[in-house]
Amino acid sequence: MSSTSLTAPKGSPSTALAPRAAFPRVRVCIDCRTLLGPKETCDGGPKHRVTSIETPTGRNALRTEVWGPPSVRRRAKQLAKAGGTSLGAGTIFEGCSGCGDCGGVALEGEFIVVVAVIALIAAAGALLYWIIAKIVEAIRAYQNRPRPNGGLTKPPSLGRRAGPSGVVLGQTNMLAPATGKECVAWALDLRNERFLGTDLMLHDAETSGFEVKLDDGTLLRVPGGRIRLEGPKKRVDRSDARPLEEFVQTISPEDDPEDEGLDAFPYDTVDEVVVRPGDRVRVFGALEREVDPDAPGGYRASNAILVPKGVPAFRVERDKGPS
Ligand SMILES: [Zn+2]
Numbered sequence: 001m002s003s004t005s006l007t008a009p010k011g012s013p014s015t016a017l018a019p020r021a022a023f024p025r026v027r028v029c030i031d032c033r034t035l036l037g038p039k040e041t042c043d044g045g046p047k048h049r050v051t052s053i054e055t056p057t058g059r060n061a062l063r064t065e066v067w068g069p070p071s072v073r074r075r076a077k078q079l080a081k082a083g084g085t086s087l088g089a090g091t092i093f094e095g096c097s098g099c100g101d102c103g104g105v106a107l108e109g110e111f112i113v114v115v116a117v118i119a120l121i122a123a124a125g126a127l128l129y130w131i132i133a134k135i136v137e138a139i140r141a142y143q144n145r146p147r148p149n150g151g152l153t154k155p156p157s158l159g160r161r162a163g164p165s166g167v168v169l170g171q172t173n174m175l176a177p178a179t180g181k182e183c184v185a186w187a188l189d190l191r192n193e194r195f196l197g198t199d200l201m202l203h204d205a206e207t208s209g210f211e212v213k214l215d216d217g218t219l220l221r222v223p224g225g226r227i228r229l230e231g232p233k234k235r236v237d238r239s240d241a242r243p244l245e246e247f248v249q250t251i252s253p254e255d256d257p258e259d260e261g262l263d264a265f266p267y268d269t270v271d272e273v274v275v276r277p278g279d280r281v282r283v284f285g286a287l288e289r290e291v292d293p294d295a296p297g298g299y300r301a302s303n304a305i306l307v308p309k310g311v312p313a314f315r316v317e318r319d320k321g322p323s
Contacts, residue, residue, distance in 0.1 A: 231316025
């Protein structure tokens with residue numbers, strides 16, 4: 001599905017900056033919000049519920065988790081729009097028709113001044129009343145606004161079984177979506193800051209492929225595709241990560257006009273991890289020797305290359321590049 005590509009539309013000024021998609025984003029874990037490729041299950045195990053983001057049914061399942069079922073979503077939007085009932089500032093003036101029936105008293109100078117002062121005080125009071133009414137209305141609208149729910153659990157950690165460490169080799173040929181940094185791999189978390197604890201709305205990570213020279217001299221080759229990555233995070237505001245916004249829109253189209261404004265992946269900040277050549281990384285998960293039938297000596301050769309078994313998993317231990 002080409003629409004899940006991270007590539008910006010042709011002719012867009014951000015095309016040159018747009019990272020390439022290393023794997024098609026077609027599924028998402030409802031529980032930890034990790035984006036997955038075709039037929040993939042979540043790294044969190046079979047208890048993590050995975051849904052398609054290619055079909056309206058799948059996307060609706062995700063929106064239900066984020067915003068509640070459609071009926072709740074509609075009600076929440078109505079409440080937010082209404083903003084509670086107005087206090088009706090106009091009622092303060094009711095009771096006086098301004099008919100001029102206030103008596104045929106000769107209006108002397110002092111009396112006019114007194115009336116003017118009273119009118120001023122009344123006007124100031126009315127203005128204050130109006131301001132308070134508006135504030136109350138805004139507070140009610142804020143309290144009634146639909147609130148998104150983040151993932152129930154965090155994406156699974158890399159685990160305690162740390163493997164060897166080494167230094168990343170290779171050429172940068174991709175750009176991190178949020179910071180725009182040249183890198184060989186990136187991971188990002190989209191967060192909705194209003195919700196402590198369950199603020200993670202989307203987790204995504206990929207690599208264009210790289211190699212790690214392990215401390216014992218062995219070479220580990222990481223193919224392009226999905227990756228699991230931990231490391232120092234850089235926080236970026238949503239407004240400073242425009243290419244990312246385009247990408248999120250492509251993977252979460254709006255299926256029902258009623259859901260306008262209720263994004264499947266609502267966020268206001270992004271935490272991003274990048275991997276660049278020269279970075280020290282710790283490898284997690286099982287590794288295996290790459291079998292090259294053409295190489296003399298086969299996989300037993302001393303210069304054999306290691307490859308990750310399953311989804312590659314790394315922790316960036318030190319970011320040596322300029323930040
Ligand atoms: Zn999961």
